[in-house]
Amino acid sequence: MSSETSTSDGFHVSHFFVLLSLMAATVAVVMARPAAPEHLILISLTVGAAGLAALCFYRLLAPLVAPHVDMDRQPLSDRLRADLEREKALTLRSIKELEFDRAMGKVSPADFEEMTGRLRARAIGIMKQLDSASSAYRAVIEKELEQRLGAKPAAPAPAPAPAAVKAAPVVHAASAGTCACGTVNDPDARFCKSCGARLQEVTQ
Amino acid sequence: MPALGTFTLLATFVVASYALAASIAGGRRRSRALIESGVGAFYMTAALMAVASGIIIHAFVTDNYAIKYVQRYSDVAQPLAYKITSYWGGLDGSIMFWVLLLSVFGTIAVASNRERHRELIPWVVAIMAATEMFFIFIMVVHNNPFDTFVASAPAEGKGLNPLLQNFYMAIHPPSLYTGFVAMTIPYAFGMAALITGHLDDAWLRAVRRWTMIGWLFLTFGLTLGMLWAYEELGWGGFWGWDPVENAGLLPWFTATAFLHSVMVQERRGMLRVWNVTLVITTFFLTIFGTFMTRSGVVQSVHAFGEDRWLAGLFSGFMILLLTFSFAYVIYRLPLLKSRHELDSWFSREAAFLANNWILLFSAFFILFATMFPTLSEAVRGQRLTVGPPFFNQWMRPIGLVLLVLTGIAPLLAWKKSTLSNLVQQFTWPVAALIVTGAAVFALGIRVWSSGICFALCAFVGATILQEFIRGASVRKGASGSDYFTALVGLVARQQRRYGGYIVHLGIVLMFLGFAGQGYKQEKDMQLNPGEQNSVAGFTVRHDSIAVTSDDQKQMITGHVTVFRNGKQLAQMAPARWFFAKHESQPTTEVAIRRAPGEDVYIVLAAYDIGTQNATYAVTVNPLVDWIWLGFGILAIGTGIALLPERAFAFAGARVPEGVVTTSLLLLMLLLPGVARAQTVIQKDALRQQLEGDLMCTCGGCLAPMNNCPMAGACHGLKEQREKVNRMIDQGMTREQIKAAFVREHGGVDVLSAPPDEGFNRLAWALPYVAGATGAALVGLVAYRWTRRPAMPDAPAAAGAEVPVEDALAARLDDELRDLD
Secondary structure, eight states: OOGGGBOTTSOBHHHHHHHHHHHHHHHHHHHTOSSOHHHHHHHHHHHHHHHHHHHHHHHHHHHHHSOOOBGGGOOOOHHHHHHHHHHHHHHHHHHHHHHHHHHTTOSOHHHHHHHHHHHHHHHHHHHHHHHHHHHHHHHHHHHHHHHHHTOOOSSOOSSOSSOOSSOOSOOSOOSTTBOTTSOBOOTTOSBOTTTOOBSHHHHO | OHHHHHHHHHHHHHHHHHHHHHHHHHHHHTBHHHHHHHHHHHHHHHHHHHHHHHHHHHHHHTTOTTBHHHHHHOOTTSOHHHHHHGGGSSHHHHHHHHHHHHHHHHHHHHHHHTTTTTTTHHHHHHHHHHHHHHHHHHHHHTOOTTOBOSSOOOSSOOOOOGGGOSHHHHHHHHHHHHHHHHTHHHHHHHHHHHHHTOOSTHHHHHHHHHHHHHHHHHHHHHHHHHHHIIIIIOSSOSOOOOHHHHHHHHHHHHHHHHHHHHHHHHHHSOOHHHHHHHHHHHHHHHHHHHHHHHHOSSOOTTOOOOOHHHHHHHHHHHHHHHHHHHHHHHHTGGGGOOSSOOOOSSSHHHHHHHHHHHHHHHHHHHHHHHHHHHHHHHHHSOOOOOOHHHHHHHHHHHHHHHHHHHHHGGGSOSSOOOHHHHHHHHHHHHHHHHHHHHHHHHTTOOOHHHHHHHHHHHHHHHHHHHHHHHHHHHHHHHHOOOHHHHHHHHHHHTHHHHHHHHHHHHHHHHHHHHHHGGGOEEEEEEEOTTOEEEETTEEEEEEEEEEEEOSSEEEEEEEEEEEETTEEEEEEOOEEEEETTOTTSOEEEOEEEOOSSEEEEEEEEEEETTTTEEEEEEEEEETTHHHHHHHHHHHHHHHHHHTTSSTTHHHHHHHHHHOOOOOOGGGGTTOHHHHHTTOOOSSOHHHHHHHHHBBOTTSSSOSBGGGOTTTTTOTTHHHHHHHHHHHHHTTOOHHHHHHHHHHHHTSGGGBSSOOSSGGGHHHHHHHHHHHHHHHHHHHHHHHHHHHSOOOSHHHHHHHHHHHHTHHHHHHHHHHHHHOO
16 A cells, blocks of 8 residues: 555554455354354455455545656655665676676686676666665655745755656766666667667767 | 346456556556556456455355356365365356456566556556456356356256366366466566567566466476376376367466576577567467367367357457567567677577577477367368377477487576587586486387486486586685585575576476386286286285265275285275266276385276176386476475565465475476387287277267276277277288278277378478478577677677776675675
């Protein structure tokens, strides 16, 4: 469940549906009473599933009435951050694996250089994304603060507008694969995966 | 209740269409609200299907015979567990079960990938919702499991087919369906990547994981099917190349191919188009398999019966699916261009290419051979049979080649293997191959395919062992720990690679089991109480016959004692069970004494309660248990490979160990009958050949005479055997007898393999043509790769970047040093 469904006192919308299902199941079991235990268990499970369906229905409706958020302009959530970390760990692991292959005599030194080059570039890309993400997060907080306090800060926050996955702040294109639009692509990509622009011009 | 069920199905359809529409709109307009709403709707389909399933299971458990489906597949006396499993025992319920599994798996996949692949999610949801809609549509308009009797409901149910009232049968279909359904998820992610154009390597990870899960379940399901056939059908084998078995095997081949070629893409950025194609093909084959089983286009013991309407609907869906998918592949071709080229024929990439070609060829061959009777009927109006001999003849060498590749590929270097490389890597495995080969030859092993298989198993085994030993010593050197710690660390740190090797080991064990089939011995013994007879060193003594009964059935049990070298080994009790309402179809309860060396497998073939005389079909099955053990190892290996990424690692990892079963994997190979043709059966050679050549004409079993799953209870087999014997006695040759049967039967479908003439020659020639064309294509592509000038920008750009990002590079080095 996403955070917009929880209220300040810790009551979660799903709790309401759990309660509802429990009550409905109790009623159903009482009504169906002269029955074998397995029937009652089945009835309860089915009612539980129905409660789940009701919860999902709420999930279906809730986003439609919630305030509109553009999907590109959300700060990096904790989960996405964790995913990036994981991605990075995997890339590092691949580099390690390659070193291991070299030690086992399965990759020649020249090939090793070329293949690690690609992986290292990728790892560095992710690290940059993570770095920029934390500053973007700070920018969001500051902006929020600013709105709540109703006061204009003396100087605008140094970090760029809240942007996460898509808009890494390093737009000067020093690194291969970073498009003018801000998207970080694979270092050897020839087109941007977001805007489709040719990347060579940028990198050369 | 039935009305509520039907309503739930309708509601699911509506919600699924909303999920489809909201996701497409959200994806195109990049509206988070719509996408979230679509995801919510998709979760809701899972919950609604759970409700519908609860309703139908409740109807089964409470014996609500007003519902036609319940009345047909259940009765009051059935144990509770089988009442529940009757849910997926018939066509309508199995479709509903399919949708349930798809929605549940889809929900798990969407929930766990929502943040990571945010761009893809709306399209993933749309694709899965569309697939669900297709199946729900079938249920709503044609196969509604909640259909009720218009007039008054019968008081009694007909009961589930007794053959299906077996533990393995209760879990075999769900496992196979799970495998099929899990393949939808890679397809959905693949199509989402194609649609959005986000075709960098990130989507592959989600896809690879789900393919592995699907692959594991598929393997598990196929193994359970083998185990069921082995324990329940009573013909001593486990794989009969039945169309429905083949349907499960087809996606297994393409998924295996994908799991290998995806490594090439991760490492080298090659084979992109190919990988997308494999994902699409695998999904297509799961749908095709469902279509084959459910539309009655092929004849099979376990097809659900002919249904033209359903066949048409499925065909439409499949055509749509192929057009849509491949149109997108073509549209995205520029983004899928390979970034690297093949440097050498002696490289890992080249070995993977060969492995893919063979796996695909296997899939194509089986598809073709399975559909050939249908094709022949359509083209020439002549129904014929493509049985085990035909499959075995082809799959035996193919399996052996695959086994060779299993041994070779891990030894080759990426990009290019040098001569010294090759010498260093191949010395020990080749030595193992030669020593085992020589030993097998010296021991005078007669069956060539089994002998070669033993030698190759040694080769692959040595390869795997060498990988572990060398890896551990490299790690020991690097980490300074002791050998054992290094070995554990090795597997823990590189789950995918070493898990993969463990899977290979499981496959080697299975091949051992298949090879053992070459030495199978069978004998029929007619005995009075106290008499005994011997086969393959085992002596069987018939003690008595007992008749007992319970609520559901009457049981005739033969009691025998088995001796070896004069020592008593076991008391065994083969039986036949006559279920009420299914008296004409008694089940065979095989008695099996399992041992690593060989199984003693006894079937009560005939009996006379009055005289206590009994006929037993005794089979000594060498090495067969290694197949089941091989599956256990394979599952553990897959579990290890899946483990790293937390959340659903358990889903894959748990299944395996507890189950003493197996899989099919390589079943392809030396299967059942494989050996049968060469078996050292103590029967007259000509009669034995003919039993493989001729189909049992009872009309029910659709198997060659020596493979008849109803052997013993079959009402035509005995007469047919006598007729064959008479003809042999009259001095007729094999060809004459076959001709006589064709004349009498009025069609060549009485032969287990199509005669090599006229149109049928196509059956024999086409696999050659397809194999050669495939090889030529692979060769051409590889040749073009080797010729393509290297793209200077890619490596250069990657190389050039490192110095620019000095600070980050230094940090990276630090982190790498800290990493174990």
